[in-house]
Amino acid sequence: MLNEFADIMNCDKGAEKTLEIPFHKPYITEDEVSEVLDSLRSGWITMGPKTIEFEKSFGEYIGTRNAVSMNSCTACLHLALKMIDLKEGDEVIVPAVTFTATAEVISYFRAVPVLVDVDSETCNIDAAKIEEKITERTKAIIPVHYGGQPCDMDEISVIAKRHNLAVIEDAAHAIPARYRGRRIGTIGDITCFSFYATKTLATGEGGMVTTENDEWAERMKILRLHGISKDAWKRYSKEGSWFYEVVDAGYKYNMTDIQAALGLAQLRKVEWMWRRRSEIAEIYTESFRGYQEISPPSVKPDRESAWHLYPISLNPEQFSGGRDIFIDSLKERGVSTSVHFIPLYRHPYYRNTFGFDAAEFPVSERIFASTISLPLYPGMADEEIRWVAESVAGVIGQFRV
Numbered sequence: 001m002l003n004e005f006a007d008i009m010n011c012d013k014g015a016e017k018t019l020e021i022p023f024h025k026p027y028i029t030e031d032e033v034s035e036v037l038d039s040l041r042s043g044w045i046t047m048g049p050k051t052i053e054f055e056k057s058f059g060e061y062i063g064t065r066n067a068v069s070m071n072s073c074t075a076c077l078h079l080a081l082k083m084i085d086l087k088e089g090d091e092v093i094v095p096a097v098t099f100t101a102t103a104e105v106i107s108y109f110r111a112v113p114v115l116v117d118v119d120s121e122t123c124n125i126d127a128a129k130i131e132e133k134i135t136e137r138t139k140a141i142i143p144v145h146y147g148g149q150p151c152d153m154d155e156i157s158v159i160a161k162r163h164n165l166a167v168i169e170d171a172a173h174a175i176p177a178r179y180r181g182r183r184i185g186t187i188g189d190i191t192c193f194s195f196y197a198t199k200t201l202a203t204g205e206g207g208m209v210t211t212e213n214d215e216w217a218e219r220m221k222i223l224r225l226h227g228i229s230k231d232a233w234k235r236y237s238k239e240g241s242w243f244y245e246v247v248d249a250g251y252k253y254n255m256t257d258i259q260a261a262l263g264l265a266q267l268r269k270v271e272w273m274w275r276r277r278s279e280i281a282e283i284y285t286e287s288f289r290g291y292q293e294i295s296p297p298s299v300k301p302d303r304e305s306a307w308h309l310y311p312i313s314l315n316p317e318q319f320s321g322g323r324d325i326f327i328d329s330l331k332e333r334g335v336s337t338s339v340h341f342i343p344l345y346r347h348p349y350y351r352n353t354f355g356f357d358a359a360e361f362p363v364s365e366r367i368f369a370s371t372i373s374l375p376l377y378p379g380m381a382d383e384e385i386r387w388v389a390e391s392v393a394g395v396i397g398q399f400r401v
């Protein structure tokens with residue numbers, strides 16, 4: 001009774017002081033603005049010196065031999081699969097819970113995405129369920145570091161080696177993240193990062209692959225710009241030449257200097273932004289400690305999350321409303337949330353094309369029905385972080401069984 005009363009009091013207090021908290025806001029400061037202005041004023045707005053500088057700085061930050069920029073992580077995943085010579089009818093293993101980009105690139109080759117259920121704690125691909133899905137046609141595994149927490153890379157690498165498969169990491173959420181002391185971007189055969197507007201390092205649109213394979217890096221540099229022979233971007237510069245040769249059927253996947261300018265400014269504060277997100281995650285977790293109704297995300301002790309997402313899961317026995325009611329109630333309190341992700345097998349394209357059956361993915365189904373991502377970005381004010389935490393507590397109180 002006392003509890004109920006307290007919650008009503010909280011609601012009332014909330015009604016007079018509602019903050020509007022968007023799900024995401026990129027962290028853009030004067031530093032980004034002046035880097036972009038610098039590009040605009042220089043007269044060089046497509047791929048050029050800043051793109052090269054960004055690749056160099058990013059590569060050094062990750063600690064990899066090669067960093068090749070592109071206009072999206074999706075483009076990176078596409079060219080990564082080209083490097084392993086994926087063919088029609090081949091199979092590639094991906095987690096059931098991910099963004100469509102991870103799997104759509106497999107369709108580019110008329111190859112087949114093979115879905116594996118995820119781990120209930122981390123929402124990462126369940127390494128123990130990979131081997132039962134491997135066939136003669138399997139060519140690669142694409143682990144996705146969900147929310148920024150690294151997958152079980154040692155287990156995955158052992159399986160890949162045993163079956164002679166490539167490991168292409170979808171690290172769209174994982175700048176910066178570490179697995180057993182190793183930086184994500186230095187483990188798999190190729191790692192693909194995203195600089196999409198909502199990601200932890202944002203250039204609007206953009207992506208980067210890292211690899212220790214020099215030959216692949218050179219080929220991807222050619223393929224990302226029309227298949228034109230080496231350093232094609234220089235042909236309009238002082239030291240460039242008009243002569244070029246098309247050596248492959250390429251793509252228009254290059255980054256621009258305007259994007260790279262944003263990237264350079266973001267990279268200078270990438271560690272600070274990560275510390276701030278970690279701090280916010282800690283505040284959330286601390287303030288949800290007393291509630292049986294929700295489970296905060298947990299990170300395994302041998303790895304560091306990039307904290308791209310802060311997904312909470314609702315415990316159905318202790319909460320009378322469903323996920324959608326929770327989302328709507330938070331929205332009423334001014335807090336925008338999101339769901340990561342609608343599992344691939346639930347989308348008409350994947351269901352109809354590959355005949356996936358939800359019954360095969362019980363953990364993914366459970367996670368989908370109960371998980372909500374809270375706002376988590378470095379620009380959040382202390383008051384906003386508190387407001388999100390209080391709103392979650394308020395909604396729990398409202399629907400407590």
Ligand SMILES: *Cc1c(COP(=O)(O)O)cnc(C)c1O
Nearest residue numbers: 072073074099101172194195196
């Ligand atoms: C955002 C995202 C991508 C795609 O990144 P783009 O840069 O937008 O192409 C791929 N995989 C996952 C898991 C993502 O969240």
